[in-house]
Amino acid sequence: MAITFKQVDFTYQPGTPFENKALSDINVTIPEGSYTALIGHTGSGKSTLLQHLNALLKPTSGTVTIGERVITPETSNKDLKRLRQHVGIVFQFPESQLFEETVEKDIAFGPQNFGVSEAATLKTAAEMLALVGLPQELLKRSPFDLSGGQMRRVAIAGVLAMQPDVLVLDEPTAGLDPQGRLEMMEIFARLRHERHLTVVLVTHQMDDVANYADNVIVMDRGRVVKTGAPREIFADPQWLLDHQLGLPKTTAFARQLVQRGWQFERMPLTEDELAQDLVAGLPQSAFGEGHDHDE
């Protein structure tokens, strides 16, 4: 499901002393099936744009087309339930929204609200728990007895239980340890392929952008200032610095090598690319006996 913004402005609390224009003239498409990263320094408008993806906020002017549905400033709040089923948003620290007595009931809550039978929703809950990498014995436990990382996975399972076409993630790894972060990011990558999801990731982690995204939207002061593949976005470090953004660690390291005379045919973005390029650029004598350089 693609989502397209046309000439979208959004102003918080218009006509009051707190009036704040958070989005200006947004024209951008999130292509169906893409893994789109939304980046920009703090206060640039990412969360505001994100809330337009399922009409939690409606544009002050312009249109947002979500699949077939066109959202305008006049769109009524009624009748948005279906849309919200198609676009699932995992907000920051989603575990804070858990509330049911058991994990199973929490995951089943959304589909039950849509009138799905209890038996079917409990089956879905079990499936979704497995999908986020948690064991079935947690189903009957209270979500409040789980670790923070497990609680977050349960909350994500609850969003997935609605079978969304688009999964929107607002800094989903915030506060997790490195292993937890990696596992979480791998779950999203797997889900994207298995369930043919369109993924939108709001993040400050440039390594995650380099490793997972195939499309990037850069925001600055309420405007989209650049869109493109990660390689295009990370090609100009000075531009990134000017917009208070960094480079992926691998690219930053590769730049250090370039300053010392190393030549890359393309700037490596991921550890894998860096390792390949380094090995390809080293003389055979750098390797132990028996190593096949082209392996």
Ligand SMILES: Nc1ncnc2c1ncn2[C@@H]1O[C@H](COP(=O)(O)OP(=O)(O)OP(=O)(O)O)[C@@H](O)[C@H]1O
């Ligand atoms: N409820 C609100 N009322 C008024 N202004 C708001 C509200 N929410 C956000 N803003 C303002 O809108 C602008 C964009 O904020 P937004 O939260 O979308 O940025 P962000 O890029 O998501 O930031 P962060 O990376 O810190 O989460 C900021 O100037 C912010 O202060």
